[in-house]
Amino acid sequence: MFAPDDTIVAVATPPGRGGLGVVRLSGPEAQTLATRLLDHREPLRARHATVSRIVDASTPAGNAIDQVVATSFPGPGSYTGDDVVEISAHGSPVLLERIVALACAGGARLAEPGEFTFRAYLNGRLDLVQAEAVADLVDAVTPLQARVAFDQLEGTVTQAIGAIDTDLFDLIARLEASLDFPNEGYHFVEPGTVAQGIGLLRDRVIGLLAGSTRGRLIREGCHVVILGKPNVGKSSVFNALIGSSRAIVTAVAGTTRDLVSDVIDLDGVAVTLVDSAGIRVTNDAVEAEGVARARQALAVASSVVVVLDRSAGLEEEDRSVLEATAGTSRVVALNKIDVASPSAWPREALDLPPETSVVEVSARTGQGLDMLRSAVRAGLVGEEVYRDTPTVGNQRHIGLLERASGALADAQRVTQDGATEEFVLADLQRARTAFEELTGARTPDDVVNHIFERFCIGK
């Protein structure tokens, strides 16, 4: 656990060289320390960008080392709730480290991972869900990830859970009242409506969970692997989708041996696309290893693109690839449509379940690629993304919502079996505890610690 009264310092921008780099100070000494680092004698004006220079007081001449812009955010209105000063310097790692070292020499302590956000949580600036959203926002690769994280930061998830929790609490209070005041001569809750009321609450939790598979894909991204027999154009499709010639393409069957991957943004979903040797029976030791890797990639993939050569006939090897992928979500790409086909390719011949999309493409001309992209995306996250239901994508949240939903299901079942209030309440209280743990209103400290361990320094 961090000592939350020190003044902490860290580089807030990503490691490496950049145009600008930001050093962030937070804590009771932030202002004093900053003025000592800067050749700026008066206190910084609150929330104003002040141009100044960093001086190294340890050198006799008090050498300036960089020109910077400093901004002071006094607590409690700052990000962390403590006094904060942000110094934008030029983005050289050496320079930024020097500024941090000077701050440490002046009495600041190097921040632990996640410590700035932890302080914001301690000071009540963020709830737990929001604190997690900060980490997601900073890690976001696609604009949709950023948007979902931002919604979470804005509190949409907290609000949605809060609204359910409020109604649950109301029901709990009524049931409690009927136990504690049995002689009042009237009902605090109409008998016979309890099971239904619990059912409605549970539906709302399930509604939040319904979006969670999608939410998780959006938040965590996923793997899509390209499979097919040799030479059907897997690597060509891969290159076409990522928009560069990363994989080697030749007319020789068995060109690709190792896995080749790259991340693409499929309209907001971060997809790690994997090209492989495909699946086939072979005596070649190197190729056999490639096939083994392709199978491993299949095992972790969320979805598969099966490439078939439309310009040739459907062969036994194609069928065995289709069989090997039958258990996974997949899209079938009929490649090389730019070349005339000797035979007709009726869909029935492929013997596919009705929900499997079949898309005709040409990796060479680019025809059909957009269709392929949207088919892959639809297979992963469904057709549309709604903004009005908050997206729950964090595994911790999903786990707790599932726990709440399970407890509500128990409560509903025992109510229907005729159990009396105290048992129903025991189950409802479990649901409530899950909600409270979710937003951090009541979280065992090890959970809190666990959450804050995932942060990087300076966030």
Add this chain to the structure above:
Amino acid sequence: MSRRYDVIVVGAGHAGVEAAHAAARVGCTVGLCTLSRETVAHMPCNPAIGGTAKGHLVREIDALGGLMGEAIDATAMQFKLLNRSRGPAVWSPRAQADKRQYGRWMRARLEAEEHIGWIIGRVGAVRLEGGRVVGVELEDGRRYGCGAVVVTTGTFLNGVIHVGDEQRSAGRVGEPASKMLGESLKELGLVWGRLKTGTPPRLDRGSIDFSQFEEEPGDVPPVPFSFLTGLVDREQTPCHIVHTNDRVHELVRENKDRSPLYNGQISGIGPRYCPSLEDKVMRFPERDRHLVFLEPEGVDVPEIYVSGCSMCLPREVQEAVIHAMPGLGDARVLRPGYAVEYDFIQPTELRPTLETRKVAGLFLAGQINGTSGYEEAGGQGLVAGVNAARRVRGDGEWVLGRDEAYLGVMVDDLTARGCLEPYRMFTSRAEHRLLLRIDNADLRLTARGREIGLIGDGRWSEFLARRERFERNVAAVRAARAPGRGGSVELAQVLRRPGVTLAGLAAEGAVEVEAGRDGRAYELSSVETVVKYEGYLRRQTATVARGERDERRRIPQGFPYGKVPGLSREVVERLSGVGPATLGQAGRVPGVTPAAVAVLGSYVRRWGGRGMPAARD
């Protein structure tokens, strides 16, 4: 020359009698100081003991060797088990008491205790030397020495009674308030506040037409409170039900400005769960009638208590209100209802032993701590009496957990959260409610009491036999099988089905169980519950285990919260004001966030053994 006792108990109300008895039981000499022997364990309000959650408290007091359960069993006029239609965790016994008999029984019991000496008079001050208690001084100048004092003066501290615009200084009707003692306690720097409670008028039995009412008979057979009581074979007296009506509500509305509750004359805060008639009418205008019970105050006394009609309107308005109800047209009001305002000490001043944090050896119990109700008072009296005695003898603190007893829940609530209104026990305050049942109060607590000397040999040997019977019965039920689909199934499975009872199965001969003496129903109920609701009980036990780490982590007394970095000023103020005994308790202090508890935990861990965090501002 003044006498010296180990422990002096000030007040012989419901808290005082249990405190004196418990302190004597664990081996101390006790001076019991009261204004009069006639008012020992007097019931100034409702002539009843028990009710939801309160019934649990009485069972727990009894399981720990206290008096209340035996007293009510011996003197009750009617018994009722509340919440009978629900499960065993929320069954609550309640009984109508013969008030006079009840008080006399208590007094006789205490007079028979050889280690209790009586001091008749009014205590004016607690005497201190070097910040610790050395005795008490009466208003008439008499002094007594002691090692610990338990103050249990109820509503007497600066009590003021209101009836219409009449105001009188009084502890309760007919008894003057204790002003000096109140000032003496405030001088010690204890934080205090002002609360209010009220009582309804009493009617003359002979002037009531009972033929007009619905009758409320008692249970047959009655469910007694004490684990020592066998069959109760007694004629029970019925209560009667009346309803208020439009005319009553109109009278209240017309005269609301003459009620001290609505014209600003009373500032103390009353209990929301026990509203006055004025509050019921003004705050719930949509209800066209309210329930009223007519309860006799004794077998051979004329007073009838009008439950649900607590009010402090002028006497003539009260009479008009009463006369507006059917069957009460000619009822004679023997005593009008009244409201009483009184000082209380914020119980956040107390440790979980009910000793004040500021003055060593000074314990407070009962209504002086902001609670309301005889059972709440009795329970605190027992806890304070035991701990006062242990303090004198140099023994360790004796604290019950929230998972062990309603008594533990109550003391923890009071000391961690304080009182903003009069505190009454509810089953919903106990988060481990399913574990804290009336049927297992003895299984939970009697051994705890025995360890510290509260349980005599007779009760102990009877308890041991009961516990063995319980264990044998549970084993028998678990081992039994019943015919079922494709051969046989565990009987426990059958018992878990809705509507199946152990008594029913035993009657069918599916399993043989031994009933206790006099066929005590609670014994079988304990067996049935642990098998039938095993899943629920296991889950609650697991919840208890999860919280145990924080409950065990003690925070040293006088811990300097202000020096813990990262706690907001508000949190520091709250924690310093309450002085929680454990980390678990700190988390229950209002306004203390889980994050603050996490930070505090790391400091308590780090500095716990080696002094305090260094000053650093």
